[in-house]
Amino acid sequence: MAKLNVGILYGGQSTEHEVSMRSAESVLEALDKDKYNVKLVHISKRGEWLLSHQSDEIKSLERGSGATGLSVTPPKQLSSAEGGEAFDVILPILHGTAGEDGSVQGLLEMADIPYVGCNVRSSAVCMDKDMTKKLLKFEGIKVADWILFRHDEKESVNYETVREKLGLPMFVKPVNQGSSVGVSKVTDEKSFYEAVELAFQFDTKVMVESAVEGREIEVSVLGNTNPVASVPGEIVSNTEFYSYESKYIDESGAALEIPAKLDEETEENIRRTALDAFRILDCEGMARVDVFLTENGEVIVNEINTLPGFTSISMYPKLLEASGIEYPELLDRLIELSLERHNRNRQLKTDIM
Missing domain, CATH: 3.30.470.20 (ATP-grasp fold, B domain)
Incomplete structure (x- = not known):
């Protein structure tokens, strides 16, 4: 049986770039090389897609480092100036924004390349903590109480109003982040406003959630x-x-x-x-x-x-x-x-x- 051409997509433009690389290292080590031809594609922090000419090491790549710049070309190819690279399946070992939020999943759908993990819709919904809570609550699944603030409501965020509804302690979170990035535990008014300021540095929507x-x-x-x-x-x-x-x-x-x-x-x-x-x-x-x-x-x-x-x-x-x-x-x-x-x-x- 012919080997499958498997691409590991890692790195990415998110706060979890380094975490992605650690995950990708473990995936590369565990994949059965008798079953798969493994190709490594690094997304730099600038958003460049770069194909490594070595398939035995996860590392940061930059143009001029021996890597080839890629663009997505349907069907089933990532293309470079040197030609197309065909993939039977992609493992998007990406975390955070532009990785697990449906962005790269949509790109791979358009390129007709199979990929591991959830589809565009569920990826986007699960990344958005507010949407996740709304859907689960609608279906009768218990979630913690919360209040949502959008970027244009930032100046109207009021500690006393939020505390009366949610009590103390409470958590302030960017809505579309993972790995607890930008998350703060709040126990008083000073820490509340500091937490809101921090969370808005990572997203245009911020959630305040009652502690469980x-x-x-x-x-x-x-x-x-x-x-x-x-x-x-x-x-x-x-x-x-x-x-x-x-x-x-x-x-x-x-x-x-x-x-x-x-x-x-x-x-x-x-x-x-x-x-x-x-x-x-x-x-x-x-x-x-x-x-x-x-x-x-x-x-x-x-x-x-x-x-x-x-x-x-x-x-x-x-x-x-x-x-x-x-x-x-x-x-x-x-x-x-x-x-x-x-x-x-x-x-x-x-x-x-």
């Missing part, structure tokens, strides 16, 4: 029409909250407990909630669903991450490994799911004649 007292539980979901949920895992943070530093910089910032210590009924409820959220938001391929478990047993969905961290110690692959799916097999499954969806969608009519 509870355990932080995560579930990995895998599949298209018949998704499966992993065993839940728990994040035990040693800082005020699970911040960017706790995730990627401070090795003692948090501990991961896999599987989480839960009774059978609670575990089943969390897994069912994760699957419900996955389906409601039209996810396919993969997503990590993060929830809070309160003292009285309520499951409150925090967010759905459609392109979760993919390092060898990240929660998404670790939870599935604990559920019996090893990292290389997980990548095989994700590639199969992307091709399955692509082939299914190609059967849809594009004209009415």
